[in-house]
Amino acid sequence: xxxxxxxxxxxxxxxxxxxxxxxxxxxxxxxxxxxxxxxxxxxxxxxxxxxxxxxxxxxxxxxxxxxxxxxxxxxxxxxxxxxxxxxxxxxxxxxxxxxxxxxxxxxxxxxxxxxxxxxxxxxxxxxxxxxxxxxxxxxxxxxxxxxxxxxxxxxxxxxxxxxxxxxxxxxxxxxxxxxxxxxxxxxxxxxxxxxxxxxxxxxxxxxxxxxxxxxxxxxxxxxxxxxxxxxxxx
Numbered sequence: 001x002x003x004x005x006x007x008x009x010x011x012x013x014x015x016x017x018x019x020x021x022x023x024x025x026x027x028x029x030x031x032x033x034x035x036x037x038x039x040x041x042x043x044x045x046x047x048x049x050x051x052x053x054x055x056x057x058x059x060x061x062x063x064x065x066x067x068x069x070x071x072x073x074x075x076x077x078x079x080x081x082x083x084x085x086x087x088x089x090x091x092x093x094x095x096x097x098x099x100x101x102x103x104x105x106x107x108x109x110x111x112x113x114x115x116x117x118x119x120x121x122x123x124x125x126x127x128x129x130x131x132x133x134x135x136x137x138x139x140x141x142x143x144x145x146x147x148x149x150x151x152x153x154x155x156x157x158x159x160x161x162x163x164x165x166x167x168x169x170x171x172x173x174x175x176x177x178x179x180x181x182x183x184x185x186x187x188x189x190x191x192x193x194x195x196x197x198x199x200x201x202x203x204x205x206x207x208x209x210x211x212x213x214x215x216x217x218x219x220x221x222x223x224x225x226x227x228x229x230x231x232x233x234x
Contacts, residue, residue: 024122026121026122028125028160028161029125029160034098034120034122034159037158037159039051042102042151043228044146044150045226045227046143047104047143047146047150048105048107049103049150049151050102051100051102051103052090052115054090054091057086057087060135061112062083062086063134064132064135065086070132070134070136073169073172074132093117097122099117099119102115102117104131104133106138111135113135114135114147115134116130116131116132116151117130118151118154125160125162125163126162126164127155127159127161128164128165129151131148141174141178145178148178149227150228152164152211153220156216161213162212163211163212164184164210165208165209165210165211166209167190167206169194169204169205170204171196182211182219182223187210189208190205190206192205
């Protein structure tokens with residue numbers, strides 16, 4: 001979670017729609033809405049979040065995943081970031097029930113700049129999310145928030161998620177600041193939970209946050225300026 005939490009020419013694997021209907025779905029969700037989510041494009045003021053395809057694993061995507069600064073606050077360095085490794089990861093994500101993966105594109109520039117992901121617990125009505133802005137030219141608060149607000153809106157308002165939760169490194173100051181702005185509450189600290197730094201020598205605490213739907217409804221209006229306005233794009 002946070003700025004970097006999350007992560008051509010190949011056939012798109014089957015989506016997780018049919019699998020979702022075969023597993024236990026809790027009372028918070030509507031099966032048809034969950035099925036439609038796999039093909040849903042989300043929008044914010046400047047960004048389009050469209051369903052990720054294997055064709056999106058191009059040279060830019062590979063560069064993001066192998067840029068130490070881009071993946072600094074992720075677990076990505078522990079994984080295979082070769083082309084084949086990235087394809088295998090994307091296939092797993094795209095075929096995991098309750099998981100939705102988007103390519104984040106700057107609408108005006110017509111340029112893919114990152115990814116976003118939502119992982120829904122279909123039984124319990126909660127969800128974890130992450131995003132990654134791979135293009136450094138777009139590292140600013142308005143972009144990071146625009147990659148998250150439409151995901152929260154969709155999770156709470158359309159899918160029926162009742163709580164969002166996630167963790168971030170204790171030294172990821174900007175992520176923790178943005179979480180506070182969105183009224184997330186700190187729920188716990190996993191001490192010395194991960195190894196950080198280029199050589200993995202630094203032990204890093206993982207700080208967990210949560211946001212209930214009622215809390216999001218109280219603060220949601222503060223982010224209207226970041227939302228997509230249909231009247232401006234008619």
